[in-house]
Amino acid sequence: MVIFLKQKKRRITLQDVAKHAGVSTSTASLVIRNHPRISDATKQKVLNSIEELGYVYDRVAAKLRSQSSKIIGVIVTDISNKFISEFLIGVQQTLEKMDYTVLLGTTFDSVSKQERLISTMVEHRVDGLIINAASKTNKSTISQLNHLELPVVLANREVEHVNCDYVGIDYIKGTYLAVSHLLKKGHTRIAFLGGIKMSSTWKDRMKGFQKAHDNAGVAVDKSLIIDGLPTSEGGVQTVLEVLKNPNPPTAIFCFSDLVAFGVLQGLGMQGIIPGQDIDIVGFDNIPEAEIYHPPLTTVSSFPRTIGIKAATILYNKLEQDDSIQQRIILNPELVIRETST
Template structure:
């Protein structure tokens, strides 16, 4: 008997009775089974729409122990790098029938912990995590102990054996710094990033490595960690220009900081690329649109996101497989902001 009463939820049995089919047939359509003919599939899908059937994902998850949901947590959605990363992850997982639940920590350990605890309660099938700064191996081992398939993207956690996909940040920053050295710069600052995150510490080590290779003495005053924002880039370059012996070029923790640096330089009548060298990191879409276009280290956000999704799917099907670490090679994209040689 159909239960088409006002306010009553439409059930699979209601759909089946309406079409003169078995409930099992309707259920197979819902699961996209190849055993169902295209004509029957279209009839059922049209009935779903007409009668307003809503799939009860929680109930289905209780029956099958799967919810087809994946939690994705990043640390700064205001940064276009993460927007592109999440978009690639969501697009890749969507093709496999997964829904993405998104969390943004703003570098808060408390928010990260709350999000992970919450999605765990919703019986998610997997996790992709870009860990917030100061995340420890002990904290993430506890998450891995839940038995939920988990992949780390863009940032890794030291001393933790887990699936990871990202770029060689140390190599990337060494390339950027060496390029400026090759243009004759000797007073090169590094602005932005936090040393409590793998990206920040690795990029800082790449900067130091390039200076050591060129036998340039490190001046710790020229390394200025900060949040990765335009305002911080503008503020810090203003402070560095006040030094008795200011820098002639800068490598930045990301492109957003570099945009702030360029604004700060122009506020002081200094033209990026002509009077001062600037290099960013990430190659977000906006980087090539500035005037002059920003020289930067290319990180393929789409590729990292898709690879992270693929790695998670493999972990779901092979829970005991050895952790995989995929690190791509960075590429320096030379544009207009570092074109000038250092003035003698």
């Protein structure tokens, strides 16, 4: 009697399949990977055996041998932020088509968490990384990856003085568009609320803010610039603070739509009506901006497209040895709605 009881099920391997189909293991391996060199008859035999034995391909063994994991690490600051989740959808949809899977990490803007996530992902032998870097990311974090010769694409936030592909939008231009729109409407006291001063995304917006003012011959009042969390809480806090100014602003440029929602809430608490008493512009054009009441004037930043581009660049680096470094900067668009008509 053969003893089956309690015997741990042995995994069906490619060898079993090959034996069952009456071919060599290497042939079976080629069939699995759809190699053109195999005759249709052989292919069919192997596929039948796979079906019959219930064989499950083992990518772990494959990646140990072939040194390619078909996994891409994606590190973001916060998935509950709509801009980021839209970006992630773009990344995922693109990679999926190319048979890559996403290993996800969230840093909540913590540099130490980011370091830990990156090393875990390297240990898992990801084929490449797409990083939406934390605000205070050190350039050494990225240069270490370059040293390991691991392809990396930065997205949304640039890390200064670093040698790396990058996809993002032109925050300077976007802010310039938004602030110029307010200046054209006759505003001369425009606040800039929310966002973290250390981040490249804040600095870029500041440049656009300044440039629009310079162009219009209007001086920037530094007391109207208050940084804070890039969330709706940050919006509430900063707007309440700026309203205490003896000479308060007549318009507000917000770091993001999320911040703008907080700003609108803060204004509501003070009985100030946006679009009437004060003009508000956001940044990102997340779907909620349109259905918010009142609908928010904002700058479109196409996060999904950024995700698609980032994934495509990485893919080209992996499969086509496309080593030319790229910097793709998408053009933003101003969308005028009721908060600043």
